[in-house]
Amino acid sequence: MARGYPNSFIADELGTTPRTVELDRASLMVKLGAQSLPDLLRIAFAVDLNGSPEDDRH
Numbered sequence: 001m002a003r004g005y006p007n008s009f010i011a012d013e014l015g016t017t018p019r020t021v022e023l024d025r026a027s028l029m030v031k032l033g034a035q036s037l038p039d040l041l042r043i044a045f046a047v048d049l050n051g052s053p054e055d056d057r058h
Contacts (some may be wrong), residue, residue, distance in 0.1 A: 001025065002041050 001010070007018040014021070025040070034040035 001037065002044075 007021040010021045011018045025037075028034070029037075029040050032040060032043045034043055
């Protein structure tokens with residue numbers, strides 16, 4: 001998400017569907033109290049859930 005990949009790309013990488021990616025993102029936003037994708041990313045980076053956006057892990 002942080003790299004701006006579309007849901008279809010993320011889904012292919014995870015072996016799931018784009019709809020599952022959408023639902024998982026929405027669930028995370030509710031659980032973490034994020035109002036937008038930028039809010040969600042700020043929270044994730046603050047607790048280091050996925051490294052920094054410059055991190056090249058794939």
